[in-house]
Amino acid sequence: MQLIVNGAEIPEVSARNVAELLRELGYVEHAGETPPHLAVAVNRELVRRAEYAAHELSADDEVEVLAPMAGG
């Protein structure tokens, strides 16, 4: 299925949930890892770390993966 991740269309994603997506896109080495510096939203709603595996993805979901950056 196709997803939109950080504003970019990603075709043919095989991941079925957030945990698998993070592994498939190279954010983590193993599905199930929950890096403390990452936060994920799907369709503009926070997905908590504990819910990564349980949160199933659907075609055309909009996923945001954010991390700390300098700010004022």
Next chain:
Amino acid sequence: MSEEMITTSWTLAGKTLSSRLLLGTARYPSPAALAASVRASGTGVVTVSLRRETGGGGDGRRFFDFLRQLDVAILPNTAGCRSAKEAVTTAMMAREVFDTPWIKLEVIGDDFTLQPDPFGLVDAAQILVRDGFEVFPYMTDDLVVAQRLVEVGCKILMPWGAPIGSGRGLANPEALRAFRLRFPEQTLVVDAGIGRPSHAAQAMELGFDGVLLNTAVAVAHDPVKMAGAFGEAVRAGRHGFEAGMMATRVKAEASTPVVGAPFRGHLRVD
């Protein structure tokens, strides 16, 4: 009186701090300059943001580890958000990463001035306060918006001095003076527009509880020295406020006693 005796700590959202300066982390020439500036300023609070991370990229992780080494409180922001919904989601993502209920709430309403959208700001603040956040709303000096924010539970208000990054200082000091008088119980921080140490001192002399700035330090020729200067200016302004400043007057009044001045007439002694 020693410096230790006149340097008083204060409490910001339940956290005891020795400096009333809050410092942004953007636009420094290097991470080393940022770290040294944080130390030189004496600040105990730095602002940060969240941005998109690419898979396999390590920028976010490196900055996350860097922040932890600074050993200061983190105030995440919602910079760039254009709606209450975006700001609320970003705040919740920031809480997930930084494990803090603190959020500098920004809902931008105008791209030219980066003036906050007061309607979205109040809507987002209400949702976040109910969800347990300690909201630091970036706002203008509008007293009615401030009142609405207080009504939805904000204990901290952060009116701008001038538009973000403008360096113009306190564009309307009389409005900020009224702001202080109108909200004596709230914690008030001037956020944005500060360009010079004297601007920060002026805000503190008005009785504000703190000053938040970023660009004035980060783009200085010597950020570390400027950070120290701002730390001193904030402390000096606060001490001036606490000491009680003299009233201004139109007519001059000699400070040197007139009694005993030479060459000014004589008394006849018979």
